Every structure is written in C-alpha cells, then in structure tokens.
Amino acid sequence: MNSKIWLSSPHMGGGEQKYVNEAFDANWVAPLGPNVDGFEKDLETFLNEDVKVAALSAGTAALHLALIECDVKHGDEVICQSMTFSASANPIAYCGATPVFIDSEKDTWNMCPVALKEAIEDRASKGKKPKAIIVVHLYGMPAKMTEILEIADKYDIPVIEDAAEALGSTYNGKTCGTFGRFGILSFNGNKIITTSGGGALVCHNQEDKDKAVFLSTQARDNAPHYQHSHIGYNYRMSNIVAGIGRGQMEVLKDRVEARRKMHDFYVELFKNIDGVEVFSEPSEEYFSNHWLSAIVVDEKVTGKTREGLRLALLEDNIESRPLWKPMHLQPVFADAPYYGKKVAEELFDNGLCLPSGSNLSDNDRERIEKRIKDFFS
Structure with missing residues (x-):
C-alpha cells in the first residue's frame, strides 16, 4: 500500500530543537521560563497589534479562561457558532452555562450576522441576554467581523474570537484573534504551527493577561504558604513546549x-x-x-x-x-x-x-x- 497522506500533519522547521535543548540545559522543564516569555513575545509581534498573549496548555483552556473573564457563570447563556469543532462549545458547559447555537452564512461558512441578531433579540426578550459571543474563523477563513462586532457593540456583549484555525489570517488587514475582547489560538499537532499541544489567550490589556496567568497557575494568592481565594486551573504552558513554539514561529x-x-x-x-x-x-x-x-x-x-x-x-x-x-x-x-x-x-x-x-x-x-x-x- 502507498504511504499515508495525512490531512494535516505536524511540520517541524529545524529550529525547535535549539530552544528545547536550552530548556534542558538550564533544567527549566516546568511551566514558566524563558521560552514561555519568548513565545508570548513572538506571538505579540506577529499579531502586530497592541495585544498581550498568555501561553496556555490548550486552545480549549484559553477559551475557558476567556469565558471566566467575561463573568460567565452557571445558568448564563453564551452564543456560539454551530459549525465548529466541539472545543469551541465545551468550555461553555464547563462554566455551567448553556450554548445558543448560530447558523453559518454561505460566503465564509462562519457565524451568520442575521441569525446572530435574531438570537440576541429573542433571548433578551426571554430575560436571557447572552453573556458572550464565540465566533470562529473556520478552517482559517475570517468571519464577517465588521457586521458581527456592530451587533455585539449594539447589545453590549463581549466577543471571543476562536482563531484556533486562523493564525496568519487577516480581515481588512487586521490579524484574526485581535478583533474581540479575547482571542483564542491553538497549537495542536494538526494546526498551522504546533507545540505538540498548546494554545494561547490573546488579551488587549495587561490586567486581563495577568488574571489569565493567575487563574491558569492554580490561582495561588500572594502568601508564603499555599493560599487560594479563587478556583484555579493547571492551564499554563511548559517551558519545553514553548521552545517548540519558538522554533515554529521562525517558519510560520x-x-x-x-x-x-x-x-x-x-x-x-x-x-x-x-x-x-x-x-x-x-x-x-x-x-x-x-x-x-x-x-x-x-x-x-x-x-x-x-x-x-x-x-x-x-x-x-x-x-x-x-x-x-x-x-x-x-x-x-x-x-x-x-x-x-x-x-x-x-x-x-x-x-x-x-x-x-x-x-x-x-x-x-x-x-x-x-x-x-x-x-x-
């Protein structure tokens, strides 16, 4: 039988090993470290906007933290594009909230602005105004962000951009992942660049990034002992994984x-x-x-x-x-x-x-x- 032709397999660039070896040589194999800092900076530079990036264990983790930062709680509703991978919707359930799914439009296969407006108005009339909108750039194709953001702004609902598949895509010259209050990136093995497993949360201010980092490192309070005033998560990217990412950024x-x-x-x-x-x-x-x-x-x-x-x-x-x-x-x-x-x-x-x-x-x-x-x- 002929060799397998994969749908989308990892593609190393050759520079990854250098950064991974540096992590081993310094014995910096845990979460945090120079590669994490460097990878975040590389992403911020590439996105070419005034953004702050938190490198995390998965795109799903980033989406979960974005929902938490948008104050999504048990019993809330969150609008989500229907045509997407389940990882776009699962974090809504993690929060105890209910997804409200929106059809696609034929031009980009992404969230239909007409159906979005209808959904917001209908949910609001039932006393259930959505807490957030998750829009996806399917297969790398940018969604109709101008129309979607106009609707979101009109009803004062934050937009979370699932750009897991869209690193390197742009809409009107602006990079995908930088339009909403938060953007989500993924570096899973099949993505355009990979860290084997990993993701990132794109924020527009240091405060939002700091909160994401705090929550992703078990929400440990500033105390000499282990003290926790908030529920935290083990969502931070490791220094080794980030080293792969730094090498991948060189060939993005x-x-x-x-x-x-x-x-x-x-x-x-x-x-x-x-x-x-x-x-x-x-x-x-x-x-x-x-x-x-x-x-x-x-x-x-x-x-x-x-x-x-x-x-x-x-x-x-x-x-x-x-x-x-x-x-x-x-x-x-x-x-x-x-x-x-x-x-x-x-x-x-x-x-x-x-x-x-x-x-x-x-x-x-x-x-x-x-x-x-x-x-x-």
Whole structure:
C-alpha cells in the first residue's frame, strides 16, 4: 500500500530543537521560563497589534479562561457558532452555562450576522441576554467581523474570537484573534504551527493577561504558604513546549504560504469539474491561511457524493474528512437553542476537507490529483 497522506500533519522547521535543548540545559522543564516569555513575545509581534498573549496548555483552556473573564457563570447563556469543532462549545458547559447555537452564512461558512441578531433579540426578550459571543474563523477563513462586532457593540456583549484555525489570517488587514475582547489560538499537532499541544489567550490589556496567568497557575494568592481565594486551573504552558513554539514561529510565514499554495492547487484541479466548489475568500477583504482546503460537492450536478470521494481517497491511503458536524446536531447539545436555517447542515452533508499540510510533496499532489480525476471521470 502507498504511504499515508495525512490531512494535516505536524511540520517541524529545524529550529525547535535549539530552544528545547536550552530548556534542558538550564533544567527549566516546568511551566514558566524563558521560552514561555519568548513565545508570548513572538506571538505579540506577529499579531502586530497592541495585544498581550498568555501561553496556555490548550486552545480549549484559553477559551475557558476567556469565558471566566467575561463573568460567565452557571445558568448564563453564551452564543456560539454551530459549525465548529466541539472545543469551541465545551468550555461553555464547563462554566455551567448553556450554548445558543448560530447558523453559518454561505460566503465564509462562519457565524451568520442575521441569525446572530435574531438570537440576541429573542433571548433578551426571554430575560436571557447572552453573556458572550464565540465566533470562529473556520478552517482559517475570517468571519464577517465588521457586521458581527456592530451587533455585539449594539447589545453590549463581549466577543471571543476562536482563531484556533486562523493564525496568519487577516480581515481588512487586521490579524484574526485581535478583533474581540479575547482571542483564542491553538497549537495542536494538526494546526498551522504546533507545540505538540498548546494554545494561547490573546488579551488587549495587561490586567486581563495577568488574571489569565493567575487563574491558569492554580490561582495561588500572594502568601508564603499555599493560599487560594479563587478556583484555579493547571492551564499554563511548559517551558519545553514553548521552545517548540519558538522554533515554529521562525517558519510560520512559510507555513501560511505553503497552505495557501495547496488551496491554489485545488482551485486549479477542480476548475474544469462542474459541481465542485473550492472554499475560497469571498472578496479582497479576506486573507485566509487556508489551514484546511475544503470543497462542496453538488451531487445533482456531479452524480457523485463527498462520501464517495472520501472513500475513493481512502482506498489510496489518502486522508480526507467531512466538514465539522454542526454543534446543534450533536447528541450532547441536542437540547440547546438554535437560530438560523440549514446552511451549516447542508455544508456538513456535502463538504469535504482535503489534504492540506505544508509538508506535502509533489508526489503526494500527483497521487491526490490522479485519484480525484479518476473519481470524477
């Protein structure tokens, strides 16, 4: 059997080992340390805004702390994009709150501003004004942040940007993760850069960052003994993991360029195949890192299904994956409110993510192209 072509595998740059070795040489293997400080500074510089970054154990941890800092408590409601990975919604449940899910719009596949406004007004009329809005930049595609922020500002609801998939993406020239009160980044093994596991909380002032660091290190009070006046969490990033991140930051721009070239490869591949749409920026305002390249297959036109394509690729040991199953269709959130139509559902039924890694070879692309052309012919 041919070697496996992964959907999105880790891609080391070569400089990571230097920072990891420095941590070992200094015996600084615990949370905190020079690599953590350096990684946070590297991210702040890259994001190119006046932000403060707290490096944490996971993007999910960052989202949980953002909700806590937005004062989300048991019994509250939080608006969340439905078409996303479960990690966007799970921290709402950690807080004892209820998610209110919002449909996608067709341009960016992200939160629909029309459904968002409808949801806020309806929940408020029931005496349940949402405490926060979690918007996701799906597969690296920026959401319609101008409209979403206008609505959030009108109703005075803080926005939390789940930019876990969107490091390196911009909207109107501004980096994703810097629009909301908080931004969330992820460095999981399949992300555009990785620290093996890890994430970060993007804040707009030192006070918010300090609170996140305090809560993420077990909320220990300033005392010679162990004293705690708040519930804390073990969410801080380790110095070794941050060392991997520092090496990865050296190649981040190259990784974005390589992912965007994979998107261009699929645009060229599908340009003469009727009934297949490659997920692309709707206008020049949007710059996607194309963390994952995705397509929608119109069965009525092609006579083929996305599941048929997935299985055909799998026969050649090529990994692909259906789009995220919307959260309002997940058994665990079956009772949660939902606003919108069926855009997310239709995308899930007909959409497929294709191999998108920055380390794919010409031979890998040849195999992918041959299998796809054979399938549609």
